[in-house]
Amino acid sequence: MAVAAEKKRPGATAPLPANDSSGLSETAQHSLLRFITCGSVDDGKSTLIGRVLYEAGAVFDDQLTALDADSRKFGTQGAEPDFALLVDGLSAEREQGITIDVAYRYFATEKRSFIVADTPGHEQYTRNMATGASTADLAIILIDARKGLLPQTRRHSFIVSLVGVRHVVVAINKMDLVGYDEAVFDRIAADYRAAVKSLGFTSVDIIPVSARDGENVMRPSAAMPWHKGPALLPLLEAIVVEQETRDEAGFVLPVQWVNRPDLDFRGYAGTAARGRARVGDAVTVLPSGRSSTIARLITPSGEASNAAAGQAVTLTLADEIDISRGDVIASAASPVPVRRELRARLLWTGERAMLEGGQFVLKLATQAVNATIGALDHSIDIEGFKPVPAQVLRMNGIGLVTLRLDRPLATLPYQESRDLGGFILIDRISNETVAFGFVVAEPGAGRSLNPAEALGTADRLRQARNRLIGAPGTPDRRLWWSAVSWRLLSTAGLFGAALALTGRPGVSGVLALGDLALRPTLRGLHARLWQKHPSAALQDGAGI
Template identity: 55%
Template sequence: MRLNDDLIATDIAAYLEKHEHKSLLRFITCGSVDDGKSTLIGRLLYDSKMIFEDQLASLESDSKKVGTQGENIDFALLVDGLAAEREQGITIDVAYRFFATDKRKFIVADTPGHEQYTRNMATGASTADVAILMVDARKGILTQTRRHSFITTLLGIRKLVVAVNKMDLVGYSEQVYEDIIEDFYAFADELATDLEIQPIPMSALEGVNITSRSNETDWYEGPSLMEYLETVPVGDKRLNAPFRMPVQWVNRPNLDFRGFSGQITAGTIKTGDRVKSMPSGKQSTIDRIVTATGDLEQGIAGQSVTLTLADEIDCSRGDVIVSADDPTEVSDQFQARILWMSESPLLPGRRYLLKIGSKTVTATVNAPKYGIDVNTLSDVPAKTLELNQIGVTTLSLDQAIPYDPYDVNREMGGFILIDRMTNDTVGLGLIDFALRRASNIHWQAMDMDRATLAEQKGQKPAVLWFTGLSGSGKSTIANALQKLLFAQGKHTFTLDGDNVRHGLNRDLGFTDADRVENIRRVANVARLMTDAGLITLVSFISPFRSERQMARNLMAEGEFIEVYVDTPIEVAEKRDVKGLYKKARAGEIKNFTGIDSPYEPPKDPEITIDTVNHTAEEAAQSIMDYLKEKGMLDI
């Protein structure tokens, strides 16, 4: 038994040593639904002898279950692992597989073709070197084919195989193949000037032109797919780029050791090299390059290391250690290309979480400059972005971040957008450049600061944010409260939803996007009023929790007081002092909150007002009592 164990260990060591120094190619398969992506990968694994006997037996059994005829094997079952995928015969998730030949190692991502799962396809493409674009010979170039072609080039892939599959179903017709390739080249002229395209006719099911050239297509003179994958030159551009390492963890196991752990995303680093920590710009020298197996004299792109520095400088998770001679840029405003990945459309002006590398910040996404038509690649007008739509827009962050343009460095220029309420990933973005105005606008310091102005008025600044349905009584209560505060000599101002729409927000309608922008503007005005030392009463329906949270985040700690005027819709509709509910029910008013537009009640407001059992004056007095209890009315 010991002898067998030793032999197995020897075989494993020999196998690992054999593959250790081979180059690695990452590629994806993409294209429209049922173009044969999973079947192709299954065929590659099968022909590469990467399927164990028990897997093959299981595959043969599963093939019979799904109705595969005769002795044929359904190779798609190798990578379509989800039950839903097998039932529908489509790929939903991204499946990664490793295999190797005598010449090269491969990691392949089988990405879904269905339009609904375009976001999954983009995930697989984000790390690939080559894309295999599958085209059904019977159908030719489809909209999803064009969309995937555009996304792959958008994400930086410059080597593209146009695999015209299922040639057996068109009698291996050279004319059909040539027409498809001509159609694709006409489209590809607009994709990228440096795109390298390799067309290949094939049948993944029959194994034609997969691992070797086939007599079925004797008119084709190019390489088989495997010959191309084994020989296509893929140099690691990251090695020649300036040094970059986002800090994932400050490693301090004891008082004698302080290191910064992360993966080197670009360049090389040696002990003694000068580096900077961005965005602070503080400089130091590399003292040690520590790994789990010992110290290195040099670290290269792709390695995970811990760097120790000669000096104690401010550096934390989310910062980036860079070459001192060639640092990153730093900015808080960008132009970016965005692929929208949510079924809920982009709401311009809404704040989303932006995650880039190991850093997460808050970002306001502005209305798109334009969208991109995936069929023609032309610019089209766009006020928002829908699911799978691609557009160009600008973003403003709540703090400056270090970055490189995506076309220069994928890791330093690519980001995702996350909904702050649901934590869903809603968008994928690529930074083009920083906006010039970001470096031209500076905060002007004033001698008379907010503390001085508040002290002059003998009060603490605050924002009382009244939210509730139309007709709930927000403005009535705010008006009654303002009179009480005035009677005590307090300095106040009221921002009312209707009144503000006569001036500042006159250009806005009542779509979800307009409501988001409405609250963004008002929240910033309210913040300026707290800087003046005022107690500001804001009376707006403000239906979305995300925007109310945005307003809260603008204010200093303890200065935002959310007042939920909790009135049932049937009561508010019965009051209907403005006749709005009646018009909404008649279809004369669209996007009316509570009728055909949602209202999201606060989850944890500071104050809840019941207007069914209390008058406006009683409600105002209860708010006054709260302010006195919290010490808001006196300094």
Template identity: 55%
Template sequence: MSHSSDLIADDIEGYLKAHEHKGLLRFITCGSVDDGKSTLIGRLLFESKLLFEDQLAAIEADSKKYGTQGGEMDFALLVDGLAAEREQGITIDVAYRFFSTEKRKFIVADTPGHEQYTRNMVTGASTADAAILMVDARHGILTQTRRHSFLMSLMGMRHVVVAINKMDLVDYSKARFDQIVEEYRAFAKQLGLENITFIPMSALKGDNVIEHSAKMPWYHGTTLLGYLETVELDAEHLQRSPFRMPVQWVNRPNLDFRGFTGMVASGVVRPGDQIRVQPSGKTSTVSRIYTLDGDLEEAVAGQSITLLLEDEIDISRGDVISGVDEPAHTADQFETTLVWMHEAPLLPGRPYLMKLGTQTVSATVTDIKYQVNVNTLEHTASKQLDLNGIGICTLSLNRAVAFDAYKDNHDTGGFILIDRMTNNTVGAGMLHFALRRSQNIHMQHVDIDKQARALAKGQKPAVLWFTGLSGAGKSTIANLVEKKLFAHGQHTYLLDGDNVRHGLNRDLGFTDADRVENVRRVAETAKLMVDAGLIVMSAFISPFRSERQLARDLLEAGEFIEIFVDAPLDVVEARDPKGLYKKARRGELKNFTGIDSVYEAPEAPDVHLKTSEMDAEEAADAVIVALRERGMIS
């Protein structure tokens, strides 16, 4: 028994060593529903002989129960692991599978074909070296074929196979194959897809998948597996690109060792190479390339290393180390392509976290230039992006970052957006270029600053942000608070929601997108007034937590005081001083907060005023008490 176990262990060790140094190709399959993507992957898994006997037995049983091949082996079931997929006969999630041949290892992502799963296809394509676009020979180029081709061009796919499948169902017709090739080439030219290989095949029958088919003697090109085993890996391509290494962490185990750890995103680095650190622009020379297995004479794309430099320069997580001759760019405003991946829409002006490599910064989409219709490639005007929407947008960051255009380097040009409140990933994007204004506009130094202005007024500047439903009493209480502060000798200003909409924000309506922009403008105005040394009262419904957080983040700690003017909906409807709730109930006012537009109540306000239990004078006094407790007034 022991001898048998040793033999098995030796076999496993030998298998692992044999595969250890093989190159790894990541590829995706995409195309229209029922073009044979899952069947193709199933056959590749079957032919690679990496399936266990129990898996084969299970697939044979499932083929009889769920299969569509008349009881024959249904290779698609090797991939469609979700019960919902097996029952519907379609793929609705990205399924990753591994297989290996004598020449190379593979990870394949089977991506869904439906339009509503665009984000899934983008996820699968984001790490792929190549793409196999499946086309049913009977149906030719369909809307979903065009959609996935656009997404491949969007993701910068360098190698594309158009696998014209189910040739057995068109009698292996060369004329049909040539017709589809001609039609697709004309379409691909519009997208800039150039490196395309066309293969006629039958995933079900195995024609031109592993071996050349005797049924198509007119085809003299490569088989699909032959292509996959020889196509250039992205890692090989990246080694010829300029050197980039995003710093993951500063390695300082003792006083005698200070290195900068990360994975080489592109290029090659050697001891003695001059480097530049972005965004600071500082330069130095590589003295050592350290790894746990010893020092290296060179490191290439894909290797995780620690760089030691000859000079003591300030480098932090998120910085990018580049070659001195071709450094990364730096900017804080960009044109981007953004794919929206969340049920809640993207609204310009709303703050998100942006993760670019190892950098995490605050980001705001300032404008959606246009949205791309993935079916027709038409450009349409849009004020927001919904789930699976794709838009060309301008992006503004709170500080400059190091980057490359996505077409040049996916690692330093691709990013994700994260919701600040939930930490959910909500979008994925590709940087195109820096906007000129990010290079031409700089903060101007002034001699009289906020501290000097506040000192002259003898007060601590701040924003008192009153939020609540219409009719809760925000404006009334804010007005009373200002009167009390003014009588106390404080320098104040009141920004009221209705008043601001007569001037600064007169161009905005009451859609969610316009509400976000309304609050953003007010927050920026309030920031300027705080810089002038004033105590600012801001009385706005401001229904979304994200925008109230934006206003808080614009100011220094302690300068933003959120005051929740809390009154139940039935109470404010009973008051209805302006008759707005009656109009909203009659359908005469659309997007009215509390009726057909949501109000996100503060979860931990600095001051909580329950106006159904106190009058306006008592509420104003409570605010004054809170200001005294914070040392803002005496």
């Protein structure tokens, strides 16, 4: 048998996938649907996924045997198999009966292949939910029929929309516990549609199910004949999720690796973020702005005349240009904007709160730059979907910030490209990933839509005050109070001492007031002489 990449032309040894599919399982040519499931604690997410896997035949006999043993040990369904235990894999999860981390599951039906991210519902694990959503085409949001919409339902819906998932399937679960009542379903469905109207989903399908009993999971439920739509799995098999308009847009290749086996070959390897490239196309290299044309294209299937978004390619250019990892090769007709300052939404995932002035490594596609957090315009109340004034972002908080970059960055708004608009911030000391970022369109273009405009004068004054003396409840504010009280105490002490020595209240008063006024000024001057590199962020907030 031959191995693809010998020292021959790769096209000769690696057949194009379309050429030979005989004997493959039917999944080889399938389309792929990635979806996430989210819901509150106890909505039955894991049970639903376990049920779907079971119904789709993705659970093997020895796994079922293990499940029976586990169900007796940890299960919550008595002697019945507890399908949640099929997916809750960590010991801590099995003991606590909750999902902590994203679990990925794989199954295929005759029509489609699926990758499921089972994400935790608890607010504490929001970042794990956002992680699962970031690569998903669709989200299943669970609602407990007995409880209806909860604040978490709104939170999950918001995060899903923030991350750019356009299709939502709402599974109203535990219908068995409300007697399969159509009125209950209708009320919750109407509530949900009203709640997410502003989030701009392309499709919202709502299905009544019982994950435990398998009603409306694989096939239409006899217990709920009033529901006219398809059951869950058939819906997932059929739903059309449009690809992002990645193909129609101009070609963009973030350079991941420069491939130089010898002096004759200088290839730029990376995964095409959007558009299509053809041999002979004119390209511009960012941020340098130099141009050339594409000489050769190598795809995983070999030498090719063109390549499309999503493919891992290596290309060579007609001219010798200095290009390294992090540069972006883009179609000359539609180059990507390059910026030194960004406006972005941040989902804060760090343990320590975000403070203005914090410095981080920003990683976007293959680019890494140093970023300083300029201003925090506002945070977003993710249950009411509204901007609220804020000075800090705590873990799981979402806010709009301005970032200053030490080098130019080629980027597009997140709405146009997940690959060129999504980034992470990394703490330079702990190496922790402290935020997910979403580049927003530049102000000017959508100025009237800027939620910061909604802030009143009182909010602006409060922001200015907080910038000076720290926000209420923060370490900055405590520090300020402590300084003030110490100042007043020492002034009172000076006054007392002077009075005791001189016996003249007037002189003592002047002395004390003079001290109160002069000392901070002198100390400020002195500190300025010594402290060339202020590092206030070191005291508490993340990042230096």
